[in-house]
Amino acid sequence: MQLPPPIEALSWAMPAELLRPWLSCYNAVGAETAADLTPSLEAMQVRLLEQLEQKLLALGFVVSRLTLARRTPQRSADQVERWGERLEARMLEVLNTKVEEVAASLRTAMRAEQAPVALHQCWECRAASLLKDPNTGKKPATQAGAKPEHTPKKSLREKFGLADPKYDEKIELLKREDGAEAKYAKALEISGGEEKLRSFQDLSNELQRKHGLHEEQKGIIETGERAARSVKVNFQPFFPTLDELFEFAHKHKHHFFDLVDRVATATHGTCARPELKGKERCESKAKFKYMDAAGNIEWHRLTDIVRDTLSYENLEDMYHGLKLIDEDKNVEIVEFNDRYQTPLDGGYRDLQLTLRVQGELVCELQLTTKYMLFIKESSGHRVFEIKRQLIADVAANSELACQKTLLWAGKDAKAVLREKKKPMLHIAASQGNSRMVQLFLQHGADVDLEEETTQRTALHEAMAKGHACAAWALISAAAKQDVEDADGQTPLLLGLLRQRVDPESEAVARCVSMLSQRLGLEELRRAKQKFSEVVQQRLKNSSELVSAAYDNNVQKVVERLRTWANPNSITNDGKHALHRALAQGHTAVARQLLTYKADI
Structure with a gap:
């Protein structure tokens, strides 16, 4: 064909x-x-x-x-x-x-x-x-009319009220710092500092308890399942179309902006009063995040069509503004996240509020300091947003979704993929998704990048789970194969430990065999010697294993063995797991114990 x-x-x-x-x-x-x-x-x-x-x-x-x-x-x-x-x-x-x-x-x-x-x-x-029309080479007719007027663009300092020369010294301090995280830390220091921030911890905790979800409610949606961060029901009234939702927002937005003006006046804050979020951008976001399997789009989950930012000189005024909003009887705080007390990856901080105003319109309000906003705009916040979406895509194990996000990321994809905290390449390798591994490598991921805490590479993660295909994709991209992590463990050692946990898996065995052949006999011998030492450190005596062996509970025996129960476990009266299984004629249990190297 x-x-x-x-x-x-x-x-x-x-x-x-x-x-x-x-x-x-x-x-x-x-x-x-x-x-x-x-x-x-x-x-x-x-x-x-x-x-x-x-x-x-x-x-x-x-x-x-x-x-x-x-x-x-x-x-x-x-x-x-x-x-x-x-x-x-x-x-x-x-x-x-x-x-x-x-x-x-x-x-x-x-x-x-x-x-x-x-x-x-x-x-x-x-x-x-x-x-131009590709066939005729002519451009379509345009409407006649006056030339558009252009407003000169404000500098970032003008935009955030920092143009006065009195701010020169503070701006210079921010610019001296190397990297966005260090700049955000300096912005916090200029805004009042860690000690001042801690003085508002009780207020923050009280409001989060008041307006947050109980832990049991949070647990219904696991972190890895989320396409969007929030799990709170912070919805708009139901509208079948985006046009109807926009009409509703236009009608009731003045309630929100009146509130923001009142708070800004009372607390020395500055508000932006932006136009409604662009309709095309809303449509893109909703299709990306809020479309179900049947193709229905939940427009009511768009809470940022009407939004604003209150910016402050210092933490004192900012938290005063938060308190006034909580006390206002004309507004309901639907959701509150204090990202000053718990900053985002990279160090950015703000107070994030979802508010329901009169008329049932749901809006978003951000409170932060001018210095945080200045760094956010000058150093870029887009990397964080890209990584947040990639985390959701990888959690869903969706290559197509990752491809979409990387296309959207453009030149910023490389910076995201090379972050050392929870690297995307490592997660894909741990999941065994070899095509996603290749996709990330094609977009600039460093094949030998070490995670900042564990110092593991993506190959460590693939071998630790026994994923031969993902491991081979990394090796084919010239990954280092003998590098040690923070615990002195090589990828081959992690593969041997995985084989110890899952000894009957041919896939895991082939994974270990593949890498051992690549590294050679001497490296295999060194890894096996280290393996014996690590196994002895991890094994623990388990009376539960002995009981399960006596009861012929094969499933429980395997579970305990996989979590490093010693196959030679013994009770206080000297009864061995294997001996009890054989005495009762439980051959399936005995076979599992012998597979995990129980002594006869």
């Missing part, structure tokens, strides 16, 4: 309707940075990925018809799978190329050292060229 035509033969000219929102976005905000156009990039990616899914479905339908016609179901089913994999890979490659081309064009235009109007014209020309 002939394979389908190359993907380049398909109609992949950039659709005009995908580029026009970028142009309208640019007209509205003026000569902004490329980062400000991220929402439009995300929207384009979502739409192109939808096209990908539609083409895959179409391919499956066509080949299923061929299957019926040729009466070779198994062969055709295999071909469908191969075609689907090839088509998906090529389409994602084309998608990545298209996004990078346009993003590069944007960056080039934005870097041009021209006046705002000239820069706008440069971008307009580039956009117009991209919008």
